[in-house]
Amino acid sequence: MGSKFRELIVWQKAHQLVLDIYRVTAGFPQTEQYCITQQLRKAAYSVPANIAEGCCRKYSAEVVRFAAMSKGSLGEVEYFLLLSRDLGLLKHEEYEVLEDKCVEIARMLDGIYKSD
Numbered sequence: 765m766g767s768k769f770r771e772l773i774v775w776q777k778a779h780q781l782v783l784d785i786y787r788v789t790a791g792f793p794q795t796e797q798y799c800i801t802q803q804l805r806k807a808a809y810s811v812p813a814n815i816a817e818g819c820c821r822k823y824s825a826e827v828v829r830f831a832a833m834s835k836g837s838l839g840e841v842e843y844f845l846l847l848s849r850d851l852g853l854l855k856h857e858e859y860e861v862l863e864d865k866c867v868e869i870a871r872m873l874d875g876i877y878k879s880d
Contacts, residue, residue: 769812769819774872778812778834781865785841788862792853800848807840811869831876838873842866 769775785808789801811834818830842863849859 769816772815772819774869774876775812775815775819777865777869777872778815778838781841781862781869782808782812784862784865788854788858792848796853800844800851800853804841804844804848807837807844810834810837811841828877831873835870835873838866838870 782805785804789804792801814830814834814837818827818834821827821830845854845859845862845866848854849856854862
Protein backbone atom coordinates (compact mmCIF):
# COMPACT_ATOMS: atom_id res chain seq x y z
CA MET A 765 0.00 0.00 0.00
CA GLY A 766 2.50 2.61 1.14
CA SER A 767 4.90 2.12 -1.72
CA LYS A 768 2.40 3.17 -4.42
CA PHE A 769 4.02 6.59 -4.47
CA ARG A 770 7.14 4.97 -5.94
CA GLU A 771 5.16 4.29 -9.11
CA LEU A 772 4.44 7.99 -9.65
CA ILE A 773 6.71 9.57 -12.22
CA VAL A 774 6.54 12.90 -10.40
CA TRP A 775 7.80 11.20 -7.23
CA GLN A 776 10.60 9.45 -9.16
CA LYS A 777 11.73 12.72 -10.69
CA ALA A 778 11.53 14.54 -7.34
CA HIS A 779 13.55 11.76 -5.69
CA GLN A 780 16.20 12.02 -8.41
CA LEU A 781 16.32 15.78 -7.86
CA VAL A 782 17.08 15.16 -4.17
CA LEU A 783 19.90 12.79 -5.10
CA ASP A 784 21.31 15.35 -7.53
CA ILE A 785 21.12 18.11 -4.92
CA TYR A 786 22.89 15.98 -2.32
CA ARG A 787 25.61 15.31 -4.91
CA VAL A 788 26.18 18.96 -5.81
CA THR A 789 25.93 20.27 -2.25
CA ALA A 790 28.56 17.77 -1.12
CA GLY A 791 31.02 20.10 -2.84
CA PHE A 792 29.78 23.25 -1.07
CA PRO A 793 32.16 24.82 1.45
CA GLN A 794 32.07 23.53 5.02
CA THR A 795 31.05 27.03 6.13
CA GLU A 796 27.73 26.49 4.32
CA GLN A 797 26.97 23.12 5.93
CA TYR A 798 24.43 24.57 8.36
CA CYS A 799 23.25 27.32 6.03
CA ILE A 800 22.51 26.90 2.34
CA THR A 801 23.46 23.21 2.19
CA GLN A 802 21.09 22.23 4.98
CA GLN A 803 18.26 24.48 3.78
CA LEU A 804 18.53 23.33 0.17
CA ARG A 805 18.60 19.66 1.10
CA LYS A 806 15.67 20.00 3.49
CA ALA A 807 13.54 21.83 0.92
CA ALA A 808 14.50 19.25 -1.73
CA TYR A 809 13.59 16.17 0.27
CA SER A 810 10.33 17.77 1.35
CA VAL A 811 9.11 17.58 -2.25
CA PRO A 812 9.06 13.77 -2.67
CA ALA A 813 8.26 13.27 1.03
CA ASN A 814 5.06 15.29 0.69
CA ILE A 815 4.15 13.49 -2.54
CA ALA A 816 4.59 10.18 -0.73
CA GLU A 817 2.54 11.29 2.26
CA GLY A 818 -0.25 12.63 0.08
CA CYS A 819 -0.32 9.43 -1.95
CA CYS A 820 -0.84 7.43 1.24
CA ARG A 821 -3.82 9.56 2.30
CA LYS A 822 -7.39 8.37 1.92
CA TYR A 823 -9.03 11.36 0.25
CA SER A 824 -8.17 13.08 -3.02
CA ALA A 825 -8.38 16.52 -1.36
CA GLU A 826 -5.47 15.48 0.86
CA VAL A 827 -3.47 14.40 -2.18
CA VAL A 828 -3.96 17.88 -3.66
CA ARG A 829 -3.05 19.53 -0.34
CA PHE A 830 0.21 17.60 -0.09
CA ALA A 831 0.97 18.32 -3.77
CA ALA A 832 0.57 22.01 -2.92
CA MET A 833 3.03 21.63 -0.05
CA SER A 834 5.43 19.88 -2.43
CA LYS A 835 5.14 22.78 -4.84
CA GLY A 836 5.89 25.25 -2.03
CA SER A 837 9.01 23.29 -1.09
CA LEU A 838 10.00 23.21 -4.75
CA GLY A 839 9.83 27.01 -4.79
CA GLU A 840 12.30 27.03 -1.90
CA VAL A 841 14.58 24.68 -3.83
CA GLU A 842 14.49 26.99 -6.83
CA TYR A 843 15.42 29.97 -4.69
CA PHE A 844 18.30 28.23 -2.93
CA LEU A 845 19.61 26.97 -6.28
CA LEU A 846 19.53 30.52 -7.62
CA LEU A 847 21.26 31.82 -4.50
CA SER A 848 23.89 29.07 -4.73
CA ARG A 849 24.55 29.97 -8.36
CA ASP A 850 24.77 33.68 -7.62
CA LEU A 851 27.20 33.04 -4.75
CA GLY A 852 29.39 30.92 -7.03
CA LEU A 853 28.66 27.67 -5.20
CA LEU A 854 27.01 26.11 -8.25
CA LYS A 855 28.31 26.21 -11.79
CA HIS A 856 25.93 27.80 -14.27
CA GLU A 857 25.54 24.47 -16.11
CA GLU A 858 24.66 22.62 -12.89
CA TYR A 859 22.13 25.31 -12.04
CA GLU A 860 20.48 25.07 -15.47
CA VAL A 861 20.10 21.29 -15.27
CA LEU A 862 18.63 21.41 -11.75
CA GLU A 863 16.35 24.35 -12.59
CA ASP A 864 15.00 22.48 -15.63
CA LYS A 865 14.21 19.52 -13.39
CA CYS A 866 12.37 21.82 -10.97
CA VAL A 867 10.29 23.28 -13.79
CA GLU A 868 9.36 19.81 -15.02
CA ILE A 869 8.36 18.66 -11.53
CA ALA A 870 6.34 21.86 -10.99
CA ARG A 871 4.38 21.18 -14.18
CA MET A 872 3.67 17.65 -13.04
CA LEU A 873 2.49 18.87 -9.65
CA ASP A 874 0.22 21.36 -11.41
CA GLY A 875 -1.30 18.38 -13.20
CA ILE A 876 -2.34 16.93 -9.85
CA TYR A 877 -4.37 20.07 -9.09
CA LYS A 878 -6.06 19.95 -12.48
CA SER A 879 -6.88 16.25 -12.25
CA ASP A 880 -8.81 16.66 -9.01
